[in-house]
Amino acid sequence: MPSQLLELYLPKAAEIQEVIEENSQIKTFVLAFVDPEYNDGFSYEPGQFLMVSVPHCGEAPISISSTPVNRGTVHLSVRRAGKLTEAMHDMHKGDVLALRGPYGRPFPMASLVGRDLLFVAGGIGLAPLRSVINTCLATGHERSITILYGSRTPSDIAFKADLQAWGQRDNVSCQLTVDRAEPGWDGAVGLVTALLGHCTLAPHETKALLCGPPMMIRAVLGQLADRGFADQDIITTMERHMKCAVGICRHCHMDDKLVCKDGPVFTLEELKQLNVMELQG
Amino acid sequence: MHDILTTCVYCGCGCGVYLHEQRGRVVGSSPSRNHPVSRNNLCVKGWHLHEFIHHPSRLKEPLMRKNGRLTPVSWDEAMSYAARELGRVAGESNGSAVGLLSSAKCTNEENYLLQKLARAALHTNNIDHCARL
């Protein structure tokens, strides 16, 4: 039995190097594979995800939030949602879980070169986009980058360090908003679509990358369409129940497409051919 | 893989179900095509009949309460203690202070034996099961 065939579902052990508390609901786990040789050889692209195994909890797909430019570790930002993510939140530095991947079709990084970039994210939605942003900045993206990030409350704002760093870059404009203010917050209050209203964007020059809760996605898509954004210039990443992540078990199907193989990154043009719950009214 | 015909243990329809045995484990369940009730299909519980059989929290050894905690003991210790207690209470009350609950999930033969144990060995008619629920 050729051994490499056995690997299809077999995860690789990975040790937690560091746990960053983003907010009460989200933690970022910095991981490195226990096998150093495999760890060095490990590479991925922004937008791809890993199947994370936790003892007795099975597996769950989690998108990689770090940039592939920094080799040696991977960041997984995890929101407390189900049995596996709850178990992860109880893990500390030095604990071992297991990963397999990378899986999925990444963001089309090549098509972003030479275009203005608009990132719109809500809550944990910033995780996959963070990988794209940091990669663009690391590879010297000249055109302007606009980042709009919405959270529920100021204490819910995640990736504060990154937002700080992005703010200092001259070609990056980073704007935050919250649903509900808290004392000491002097920033914008309201939906991320309000921020979008004030941005001056050239639709034909800009690529929009979105990720967040379905309501936010629907609202933003509406605005972008009104401002003349072409469907193939709007890119998002979808979340679905996954089991095999290699296109066999069909849990993640959207009509005839599989989110694990044909996604998770889709352009709006592709999504419109499918009846996708997130797009319906 | 061997298919052994048995009767479903869930509701009162009594479907004919094949349990698939492989290397000492029950690894699947499927309907009998010609059985008068199942007729080649099962409800969702029938199709997953095999899933609870090998669950790790199945009771696998007798337990006895020792200073407040249920601790594993041998069959002989558990049974002799049980027989002594049941016999004592039945003897002292001529059977009226001992009660037995049988189960609609056990077989006819086991229900018959339990009511015989109650009446013949413990001299009581205090036996019932949740037929009313």
Place this chain on the structure above:
Amino acid sequence: MAGLATTFGSGAMTNSINEIENAQVILVIGSNTSEAHPQVARRMFTAMDRGARLIVIDPRRTLLARRADIHLAIRPGTDIPLLNAMMRVILDENLADDLFIEMRTENFYGLRDMLFRLDLEEAAGICGVDLARIRAAAQLYGRAQKAVICYCLGITQHVCGTSNVQSIANLAMMTGNVEKEDTGVDPLRGQNNVQGACDMGALPNVFPSYQQVDNDDYREKFERAWNVSLPPKPGLTLMQMTHGGKDGQLKAMFIMGENPVLSDPVISKVEETLDNLEFLLVADIFLTETARRAHVVLPAASFAEKTGTFTNSERRVQMVRQVIPPLGQSRTDADIIMDLSARLGYVMDYESPAEIMEEIAMLAPIYGGMHHDRLENSWGLQWPCWDREHDGTPFLHKYYFTRGRGRFVPAVHEPPAELPDDDYPFLLITGRIYHQYHTGTMSRHSPLLSREAGEALLQLHPEDGRRLGLRSGDMVRMRSRRGEVQVKAQLTETVKTGEVYTTFHFSEMPINLLTISAKDHFSQCPEYKVCAVHLEKV
């Protein structure tokens, strides 16, 4: 079960499951058939595809109710006025089967007098269904040549459970819809072998085959067979045992394969009783809530690890075959009982379950011809099966009712023990759901079933939800006069306003802390289907 015993003389399903496919009209009352008895619902769907008409009487708009030609969304606990109203309409439009009444029944005049005194408008008012729809249902049932009635715990779990059943029997006898193929009155027994457990005499008042313990001839027969003297007085029922309380009569109990701490009403009383026993022995396959309170817990073999027989709802005795040996040190319940009996000085020695069934066949007339070798090579036999030559009985009372003539027993409305009021404005109905079973001992240990239905949900009408500020998924604190639980709300049109529904499968939401211990005087069945609760957002 007791209800039918008095009217027909036998408490089991009169006809077989497959006959439902040929019925012209199917009346389903107090049964969520597609969730509790899917194979029976399958026959109903087949019958409907062949042109049969379906009447569903259920407070909730279940899947079956949505499929029905006529759905009477009755107010819980008012089955008798509805059935009486239907019978009155059948009388007024002389759809009764006078020949059948004359030849096969008795005391019809007692029923007729009560029906003529009935005020139809008032009866319709009590059960909250408009009279025109009751009339339509009565006409539909009355005009059919072949009509069947299926009922379940929605009928029996009331203080007037026995009268409910007798009213159903009255309706069937009045229209001659019994004693014939493809007709009948079918109690859908809830569990795989509840029919068998009753047949085997696991009841306080009867030996196997319903031979009364206080009948001297029967008792002497068993005393000779078992050569031991037997107690003459009927024993305590389940509720009398588990609700004895501190000063209850019982000092020791042996509970085999049951979980009363979760399935009996007023759990606080049950726990108090069990904790005050000097000795509690439990045999089960998992450490249930009841087993945790025992002094000794014995590991039992599951149905896949032993051989024996189950009797299903249509009286079919079928083989259960061992697939694998008992796990770990567990032993079959039969071995446990035989070992215990020997230690108590009464030796029972049977080499195999087949030998036990031989003894049953000798002592229980309706199981006279049930031998494992016959059951081994057939799809089982339906009792009564008098001897080895007899091929079983597909439908009962073929020429005569077991008790000779079917007896009409008129019944009048008996309101539930506890109705909603200002303090407890909502009416709680408890019951089952499709993916789980009973107290979850088996079904909650099945990964896929737990994925499909993993937690308790309280079905609540959207309007009530809005008034209480609740959305689906919010937690609700639900209180009755006896206890309190927290449960997740599920807003749905399945239930009417003012009524809520939940289940007893989930130990973390022990609904039976709230239910009432009022029970039917005759059958001792507790009133699970009606009690008053108060709801508030957590």
Place this chain on the structure above:
Amino acid sequence: MTEKYILKKDHLQPFLRKLKKSHQLVAPVQNRHGDTLFTEIDNLDKVHIDLDNQPQNSLKRFFFPQQEVLFTYHNPARDSYYFETVADESAPTLYFGVRPCDMSALLYMDVVFLKNARDPNYLHKRQNNILVGLNCNEPFANCFCNATRNGPFIDFGFDLQLTDLGDRFLVEYDRSRGQEIISSWRQFFAEAAESDVKAQYQAFLEARGKFRLQVHLDQAVKKLAEDEVPESVWEELSMRCQDCGGCAYICPTCTCFTIRDQPISDSDGERVRAWDACTFSGFTLMAGDHNPVDRQMRGIEKRFRHKLQFDVKKDNRPSCVGCGRCVNICFGGTDIVRFINMTCCGNI
């Protein structure tokens, strides 16, 4: 034109006994209860091989078991988490009496399990077998493989294929392994005469005329592709589906599965693959109770669209082999044939 041979019917049992020396034998066996199932035969003389009735189970569970351990995991301490693969001891197997529908179903499963990625467990079992088919002279009551165009006779996918010609079988081979078997057991096979080949073709023509079910599958596929299926059809289906999963579990081409951890102890467990059905609501339920599909309304619709629309678009043929096993088993009285009738002719 592959050469064709003749195998006398009374030589069948001796021929199987020879092959049984090197292979586990699976064939349709009628048990004492009267059901016919594909069964692993221990003793050839104690079983009644039944070639007159359709085996109620297909070959699905022999290649894609209802529950299968992928590997075991061990977590003795917080900083130690390792895995052990399970040696798959499935012996080389000879599947005898495989009808065209079940043979085609195997080829469909190959596409699912081996096209996007090569599933190790499936591949090991698939490489390890001999397939001996049997053409259908007498289609069964619920068969409609003529509508799905993979029966009643087929000419690909098998190692050996038999056609019943009365007192003898006409034998053909499609793959080298079949040819090897014929050459290594030459004493069982005679050259087929021209008349035998003609008789086979005659049997094929007759068989094509014996289908009792009239199924307009192509029309339904066209209507689905052009989205002309009225909403009333989906509503009727959603009122009938009672969420049993039986249509998917019994179907030889339904291969969806779930993967879960089944603990054995506090520190050890098995990662298990088990059958799943797209009609279950838990199939698409995500963490945090978010479900993109409303099962009651859309569960059964997804299954029929997948078989008759999406797979037609992807592999330009429906993923239904017309075996008829799901006909008349549905608790709500629907199945793929009734769905097709509802879509095309508006009645149930």
